[in-house]
Amino acid sequence: MDFSSKLEGLFDEIHDKQKKRDMQLMGLVSELKPYMTDIGDATLLVPLIAKYMDLAVKNDDVLVKLASLVYKAAAAEASGEDSLGLSDEERKQLMDEFNKLDNQIDGD
Numbered sequence: 234m235d236f237s238s239k240l241e242g243l244f245d246e247i248h249d250k251q252k253k254r255d256m257q258l259m260g261l262v263s264e265l266k267p268y269m270t271d272i273g274d275a276t277l278l279v280p281l282i283a284k285y286m287d288l289a290v291k292n293d294d295v296l297v298k299l300a301s302l303v304y305k306a307a308a309a310e311a312s313g314e315d316s317l318g319l320s321d322e323e324r325k326q327l328m329d330e331f332n333k334l335d336n337q338i339d340g341d
Contacts, residue, residue, distance in 0.1 A: 240304055247296050254289050258282070295334075302327070 262282060270274045 240300065240307070243300050243303075244297075247293060247300065249287075251293055258286065258289075261285075295330075298327075298330070 265278055265282075269278060
């Protein structure tokens with residue numbers, strides 16, 4: 234199996250997990266719906282669902298960025314480049330994202 238088919242498999246897996254997560258979320262909302270009898274219940278449950286959705290989106294975003302970075306690294310290696318095929322701006326964005334994630338982990 235060559236690199237491009239492995240990368241394609243990774244993107245397929247990310248897509249499949251996103252679809253599965255969407256179905257799980259819809260199931261969760263359906264299960265919780267009968268328990269929301271008044272505005273107070275909704276006030277408690279809706280932020281939890283929103284946080285779950287936000288975490289799922291961030292997770293998928295990081296996976297796609299990581300897969301993109303791996304793809305660029307492989308392309309750079311194939312062409313003999315040293316910079317992983319990243320522009321200065323892309324390197325800065327990557328480091329900013331890394332620092333943001335590091336701060337979130339330290340804050341938890």
